[in-house]
Each structure stands twice: as structure tokens, then as C-alpha cells.
Amino acid sequence: MENFIVPEGYEYIYINQSSFRTKLQSKEDVENWVHDLEEKTKVTYRITKTFLVGSKIFAKMDERAFKGENIPKNRKRKVESEARVSGNEYVTGKSMKNKPATDRQMVRDHINTFPRDESHYNRTKSEKEYLSSDLNMNRLFKAYKIKHPGTTVTYKFYRSVFLKDFPKLYFRKPRVDTCKTCDSLFLKSKSKDVIVSKQAKTHLELHQRQVENVLKAIKQDAGNRTLPESDTCTVTIDLQKVFALPKLTHTSMYYSRQLSCYNFGIHVTDTADGIMCVWHEGQSGRGGNQMASCLLQALNTGLLATYKRKLCVWSDNCAGQLKNRMLLFLYIFLVATGKFDTIDHKFLISGHSFSASDRDFVIIEKRARVSKLNNVEDVKKCIFTARPKHPFKLLDMGDFFL
Numbered sequence: 001m002e003n004f005i006v007p008e009g010y011e012y013i014y015i016n017q018s019s020f021r022t023k024l025q026s027k028e029d030v031e032n033w034v035h036d037l038e039e040k041t042k043v044t045y046r047i048t049k050t051f052l053v054g055s056k057i058f059a060k061m062d063e064r065a066f067k068g069e070n071i072p073k074n075r076k077r078k079v080e081s082e083a084r085v086s087g088n089e090y091v092t093g094k095s096m097k098n099k100p101a102t103d104r105q106m107v108r109d110h111i112n113t114f115p116r117d118e119s120h121y122n123r124t125k126s127e128k129e130y131l132s133s134d135l136n137m138n139r140l141f142k143a144y145k146i147k148h149p150g151t152t153v154t155y156k157f158y159r160s161v162f163l164k165d166f167p168k169l170y171f172r173k174p175r176v177d178t179c180k181t182c183d184s185l186f187l188k189s190k191s192k193d194v195i196v197s198k199q200a201k202t203h204l205e206l207h208q209r210q211v212e213n214v215l216k217a218i219k220q221d222a223g224n225r226t227l228p229e230s231d232t233c234t235v236t237i238d239l240q241k242v243f244a245l246p247k248l249t250h251t252s253m254y255y256s257r258q259l260s261c262y263n264f265g266i267h268v269t270d271t272a273d274g275i276m277c278v279w280h281e282g283q284s285g286r287g288g289n290q291m292a293s294c295l296l297q298a299l300n301t302g303l304l305a306t307y308k309r310k311l312c313v314w315s316d317n318c319a320g321q322l323k324n325r326m327l328l329f330l331y332i333f334l335v336a337t338g339k340f341d342t343i344d345h346k347f348l349i350s351g352h353s354f355s356a357s358d359r360d361f362v363i364i365e366k367r368a369r370v371s372k373l374n375n376v377e378d379v380k381k382c383i384f385t386a387r388p389k390h391p392f393k394l395l396d397m398g399d400f401f402l
């Protein structure tokens with residue numbers, strides 16, 4: 001045993017025979033031995049392999065550059081408590097264990113250097129603030145690493161500081177269908193010309209007040225229907241984005257003429273019913289005449305059934321389809337034939353015209369993304385299965401138009 005040769009790469013640690021009573025003790029001995037070695041050499045070691053021969057331990061050790069934060073596990077707690085006493089505060093917590101407070105402050109300062117702005121689509125000042133839409137957490141962290149090359153801050157820590165210390169800060173999502181009035185007035189309000197800027201600010205304020213009033217009116221209409229004495233049936237109407245059939249993805253489709261399939265949605269606020277009128281361009285177009293026909297047909301077939309004497313229609317400002325004399329003729333006809341006593345048609349403000357019908361269409365489009373749409377029947381099937389809990393009512397307008 002005495003002549004045992006120490007294998008290459010291993011260190012030989014001699015330990016008292018008496019300390020071999022339990023495994024734990026031997027482990028502690030090894031750690032103490034390593035600790036002493038570290039103190040002497042100023043190099044951090046990590047034991048990767050050990051084996052015993054009699055009273056001798058042979059250990060394979062990794063050398064590591066001596067760094068303040070590279071403290072062996074068993075000594076961490078001690079160092080931390082010492083640090084607290086000496087005033088170097090350590091931040092404790094689930095994801096920020098053992099990170100000094102200075103790191104946290106550096107991350108905070110870094111996040112604060114990015115410009116942010118508030119939403120200009122709302123008059124009421126919300127506390128939410130937005131970073132530019134081309135940023136995300138990963139990009140912020142990469143920028144931090146470029147700024148502080150030797151940093152020990154991890155992505156996880158950076159993210160946790162962002163979420164905990166900036167709860168009202170968001171990455172702006174790129175907006176679609178923005179209001180052109182809001183956008184142009186907002187840009188003008190940033191003008192250096194004081195008069196232009198002041199005028200734009202006033203106009204923007206007025207415009208946003210208008211939007212608020214309209215939204216309030218919709219809410220009021222929706223709320224009034226629940227009253228027992230309510231005599232008004234409120235509906236929202238809109239035409240969905242055209243379905244181009246068949247829905248195929250190979251490139252030759254770009255050179256082929258596709259069949260346009262239309263869907264006119266009537267959302268009944270009283271019952272949350274969605275009535276979807278479907279036809280294709282071979283049967284009829286998509287003008288005011290067709291929109292009026294859909295509404296009339298929904299009433300005639302009983303899909304839009306109501307005992308109430310007043311009708312209130314909400315729609316957007318599309319002149320070709322919903323803001324024209326054809327609908328007015330229909331309203332005159334309905335009142336003259338005694339179907340309703342009064343009919344109000346109210347318009348949303350363009351650019352802020354997201355209505356209940358649009359919400360129905362979002363559900364249908366979600367379903368359409370995963371459906372095979374080759375013909376009009378497929379579109380009908382897709383609409384019918386889009387909302388299983390409360391299926392949309394389908395109205396085939398093809399027969400009516402032909």
C-alpha cells in the first residue's frame with residue numbers, strides 16, 4: 001500500500017485514519033484540505049473525482065482562476081453573512097441569490113437609458129409605458145452585455161429585474177389599422193412650431209373625446225338592453241375580409257384568379273348571437289344593395305328575431321357598403337311595413353371602429369387559419385365550427401341573390 005503510485009492528474013491527500021468513521025467526515029476533511037490549499041495558492045479548486053486506498057485519498061482537481069464570486073458552495077453562506085455585516089449588501093431572493101445590489105442597480109440604470117413613450121390612443125393618462133416595438137428582452141440583454149463586457153449578470157437575472165422593478169413597462173406591439181387622424185395629429189403635436197403644436201394638441205384632445213363619447217354610447221346601448229322595460233334591439237353589422245378561394249400556398253396561386261367569398265356578419269347584442277351571411281362573387285357583388293338584402297333576409301328568415309319595437313344598428317363608416325341610401329331605403333321599408341317603430345343607425349369613428357362583429361370575425365379567422373378552404377362549403381363549415389359553445393347562425397345568401 002505504501003508503494004502505491006499516484007495516478008497522473010490526481011492529488012494525494014493524507015487524512016488521519018481516525019477521521020474515516022463516516023463518509024461525511026472524510027468529505028469535510030477533503031474540503032478543509034482544499035480550503036487550506038486555496039488560501040496558500042490563491043487558486044480555486046474543484047474536486048471532480050476521488051477514490052480511497054486505505055487511509056489515503058486521491059483526488060482529481062480542476063484549477064480555476066481565483067475570483068471573488070467563485071466561492072465554493074460550503075463557504076458561500078459564511079461569506080454572505082460577513083458581507084452583510086460589513087455593509088456590502090447582498091440581495092437575496094429566489095432568482096437573485098448572491099447578486100450584489102450594485103449589479104441590480106446597473107441593470108436598472110441600463111433599462112432606464114432606453115427611450116419610452118405613452119400611448120397616444122387614449123386621453124386618460126395610463127401608467128403604462130412602452131419601449132420601442134423593435135426591442136425585446138433578448139436584445140436589451142445583448143445590449144447590456146456589449147456595454148458591460150465583463151459582467152456576470154445572467155439573462156435570467158436581467159429579466160427578473162426588468163419584471164420586478166419595472167412592472168408598468170411593456171414592449172409596444174406593432175399596431176395594425178391605426179387611426180390616421182390620431183397618428184397625424186400626434187406627429188404634429190411634436191412640432192417645434194408652437195402654434196402648430198398647440199393646435200394639433202387641441203384637435204387630438206377633441207378627437208379623443210369624440211372617440212370616448214362613442215365608446216360610452218355603445219356601452220350604454222349594450223347596457224340598456226338588459227333593462228326589463230328596454231324596447232331596443234341593438235345589432236352591429238360589418239363585412240368580413242374577403243376569403244380568397246381556394247386557399248393554397250404554392251407560388252403558382254399568385255398568378256391565378258381566385259374566387260372571392262363574402263361574409264356579412266350581424267352581431268345581436270341582446271343574445272350575443274352571430275348571424276353570418278355567406279355568398280360568393282359569382283352570385284352577387286358587395287355593395288349597399290347586398291348588405292341591405294342580408295339584413296332583410298336575416299329578419300325574414302327569423303334568424304334575427306325580436307319582439308322589440310326599436311332597432312339600433314352600429315357600423316363603421318364604409319360608404320360603399322354601410323353608409324348609403326340602400327340601407328336607408330331598407331329602414332324606410334321596415335318602418336313602413338310595421339316591423340319596427342324607429343330605427344337608429346349609429347356610426348363608429350373611423351380608425352376606432354373595432355366592434356362586436358370584428359370580435360366574431362377574429363374567432364372565424366383563427367379557425368380559418370387551420371382549416372382547408374377550397375370552396376364556399378368549406379367556408380360555411382369553418383364559420384359554423386369556429387365557436388362550438390355558441391355556434392354562429394349561417395345564412396346562405398346564394399339562393400336569395402340568384
Ligand SMILES: [Zn+2]
Binds near residue numbers: 181182207351
Ligand atoms: Zn383616432
